Amino acid sequence: MSSHQHAAKIPYKIFSNSSLASAFVAKEMVDLIKEKEKQKKPCVLGLATGSTPTGVYSELVRLHKAGKVSFKNVHTFNLDEYYPMNPQSLQSYVRYMNENLFNHIDIPKKNIHIPDGTLKANQIEKFCQAYESSIQKLGGLDLQILGIGRTGHIGFNEPGSNEKTSTRVVSLDQVTRIDASGDFFGEENVPKKAITMGVGTILKAKRIIMMAWGEGKSGIIRKALEGPVSDQIPSSFLQNHSNTLTVLDDASASKLTAVYTPWLVDGCTWTDKLRRRAVVWLCQKTGKPILKLTNQDYMENGMSDLVTEFGSAYKVNIRVFNELQHTITGWPGGKPNADDSHRPERAKPFPKRVIIFSPHPDDDVISMGGTFIRLVDQGHEVHVAYQTSGNIAVFDDDAIRFADFVRDFNNAFGLTKADAERFFKKVTRDIREKKPGAVDSAEVMAIKGLIRRGEAKAGCRYVGIPDSQAHFLDMPFYETGAVKKKPLGDKDINIIADLIEKVKPHQIYAAGDLSDPHGTHRVCLSAIFQAVQRLKNKPFMKQCYLWLYRGAWQEWDIDEIEMAVPLSPEELMRKRRAIFKHQSQKDSAVFPGSDKREFWQRAEDRNHATANEYNKLGLAEYEAMEAFVRYHF
Numbered sequence: 001m002s003s004h005q006h007a008a009k010i011p012y013k014i015f016s017n018s019s020l021a022s023a024f025v026a027k028e029m030v031d032l033i034k035e036k037e038k039q040k041k042p043c044v045l046g047l048a049t050g051s052t053p054t055g056v057y058s059e060l061v062r063l064h065k066a067g068k069v070s071f072k073n074v075h076t077f078n079l080d081e082y083y084p085m086n087p088q089s090l091q092s093y094v095r096y097m098n099e100n101l102f103n104h105i106d107i108p109k110k111n112i113h114i115p116d117g118t119l120k121a122n123q124i125e126k127f128c129q130a131y132e133s134s135i136q137k138l139g140g141l142d143l144q145i146l147g148i149g150r151t152g153h154i155g156f157n158e159p160g161s162n163e164k165t166s167t168r169v170v171s172l173d174q175v176t177r178i179d180a181s182g183d184f185f186g187e188e189n190v191p192k193k194a195i196t197m198g199v200g201t202i203l204k205a206k207r208i209i210m211m212a213w214g215e216g217k218s219g220i221i222r223k224a225l226e227g228p229v230s231d232q233i234p235s236s237f238l239q240n241h242s243n244t245l246t247v248l249d250d251a252s253a254s255k256l257t258a259v260y261t262p263w264l265v266d267g268c269t270w271t272d273k274l275r276r277r278a279v280v281w282l283c284q285k286t287g288k289p290i291l292k293l294t295n296q297d298y299m300e301n302g303m304s305d306l307v308t309e310f311g312s313a314y315k316v317n318i319r320v321f322n323e324l325q326h327t328i329t330g331w332p333g334g335k336p337n338a339d340d341s342h343r344p345e346r347a348k349p350f351p352k353r354v355i356i357f358s359p360h361p362d363d364d365v366i367s368m369g370g371t372f373i374r375l376v377d378q379g380h381e382v383h384v385a386y387q388t389s390g391n392i393a394v395f396d397d398d399a400i401r402f403a404d405f406v407r408d409f410n411n412a413f414g415l416t417k418a419d420a421e422r423f424f425k426k427v428t429r430d431i432r433e434k435k436p437g438a439v440d441s442a443e444v445m446a447i448k449g450l451i452r453r454g455e456a457k458a459g460c461r462y463v464g465i466p467d468s469q470a471h472f473l474d475m476p477f478y479e480t481g482a483v484k485k486k487p488l489g490d491k492d493i494n495i496i497a498d499l500i501e502k503v504k505p506h507q508i509y510a511a512g513d514l515s516d517p518h519g520t521h522r523v524c525l526s527a528i529f530q531a532v533q534r535l536k537n538k539p540f541m542k543q544c545y546l547w548l549y550r551g552a553w554q555e556w557d558i559d560e561i562e563m564a565v566p567l568s569p570e571e572l573m574r575k576r577r578a579i580f581k582h583q584s585q586k587d588s589a590v591f592p593g594s595d596k597r598e599f600w601q602r603a604e605d606r607n608h609a610t611a612n613e614y615n616k617l618g619l620a621e622y623e624a625m626e627a628f629v630r631y632h633f
């Protein structure tokens with residue numbers, strides 16, 4: 001746990017990962033359940049849904065199955081439910097709670113309360129009042145657990161909800177609907193309303209634990225904990241509650257003042273990394289390039305001990321300037337016959353065998369297309385491994401277009417006309433009859449997957465690698481029709497490990513994204529980490545470097561970058577053309593996220609921005625740059 005919490009107005013605990021954090025929360029819940037049992041009083045829990053608490057629920061199920069806890073004495077009140085919502089549907093919080101928790105424990109059914117998404121509009125108000133009074137009758141909530149939305153919402157109390165609000169029907173914020181669009185197979189299927197406990201209902205709980213995982217939550221966590229209390233960030237009202245704890249993983253805590261800029265809060269222990277971050281931060285704050293920072297700049301910004309340690313601002317400046325200079329290389333696979341003592345990659349062996357892991361079929365070119373092109377041009381043996389089919393992100397009319405193509409193709413080349421006709425009819429009927437938010441039929445999913453596969457192959461051909469070096473892994477965890485995503489299994493990890501063993505790469509590139517809104521990048525990365533852990537003692541792995549790139553959502557902070565690959569205007573244009581091969585993701589994608597730009601535009605803006613940051617720090621001025629961080633295993 002961090003000791004510097006001065007800037008934060010809600011206490012917090014940080015864990016190195018969300019599994020440890022979830023186990024901590026589950027333990028507190030179990031302790032409370034047992035304590036209440038001893039007191040012969042009911043234990044009243046407020047529960048949340050979404051991706052955050054799933055680890056807590058699986059730990060509670062594990063503890064129950066191990067005979068460590070009974071839920072006979074527990075009463076639960078869920079925060080919210082979409083409105084309208086059928087409890088059977090994939091996205092229903094009733095179904096979520098059953099699948100994640102209630103079906104696996106011994107809680108009496110009558111003790112479970114979840115807002116009812118099937119009510120008629122004129123029944124809602126009465127239902128909400130009854131919900132509040134049921135909580136009160138049981139003596140109030142003993143413990144409420146919470147996730148936090150990117151809008152800062154708790155429950156579905158969106159910006160504008162004040163501390164007096166009680167259980168009621170609300171309209172969902174646009175950002176929240178975009179975040180939910182993955183679960184509903186498209187934003188247009190996300191309900192516009194929800195029934196939620198109010199901020200006031202939540203604040204009445206005797207104890208509150210708010211949880212957040214992943215860097216996607218780091219910005220809003222900082223605002224909720226350190227910013228002013230305001231109805232624009234409803235979670236900030238927790239600052240007024242006397243018994244709230246925020247439980248975070250390293251990534252979600254990364255923007256808190258005490259973590260991000262510890263020199264502003266307290267004396268800190270300087271490491272190479274922290275020094276680099278502080279100097280970059282100081283440049284951004286003062287608007288100066290590194291070599292123009294003065295003793296006074298350091299003194300005025302809590303960094304005087306750095307100057308003392310080095311003797312002068314000039315010496316700190318030179319040190320950090322050189323470190324950053326050495327991250328830049330036009331030779332991502334290493335420069336043959338060159339002194340590599342200050343280069344991010346080794347000169348030997350040359351050429352190298354390389355695997356680029358791409359979670360979806362276009363992340364390779366979007367996120368590191370320029371580096372991919374350089375690696376191929378510079379003579380390395382580059383393989384690309386597409387980890388998932390990406391089939392949910394294809395529009396229905398594209399699937400019909402290709403089914404039509406197959407029909408015409410079969411007719412032209414001899415498959416029976418009747419078969420071709422039947423296939424086309426089935427596909428069009430499946431799509432026509434699909435309910436909003438429902439899963440596609442096997443045939444439709446296959447077509448959508450093949451569309452993306454064809455695009456990825458076209459991209460590889462354009463960059464210049466043969467089909468035999470494009471590997472389509474179709475990891476099984478991705479192909480699911482249930483609320484509960486399939487957990488990463490041995491099969492998934494074996495698929496990755498087998499390919500690594502086969503290719504015996506000198507370099508692996510992987511998407512180091514922890515804030516993918518769908519979580520797919522996060523799972524894909526975890527599979528690679530686990531495969532690499534398994535293989536790490538094999539002799540060929542001793543020679544292997546693992547480089548992490550960022551997906552479509554963001555870039556590494558400048559101070560974190562360990563390899564920056566510059567792109568000329570021509571190279572940037574080639575990268576753009578490679579991205580254009582992914583036609584199903586172009587001219588508006590199924591899952592654009594909150595960003596309305598096309599993927600190629602996002603990639604270019606980001607690569608220009610990285611180059612610009614280096615330039616502002618006083619390093620050479622390039623057109624664009626792709627950035628990587630090395631992962632040591």
Ligand code: F6R
Pocket residue numbers: 047048049050051052053079080146147148149150153154155156
């Ligand atoms: C869920 C709820 C929401 C979520 C929040 C975070 O019952 O009330 O406030 O906790 O939207 O969602 P995830 O955990 O999916 O990031």
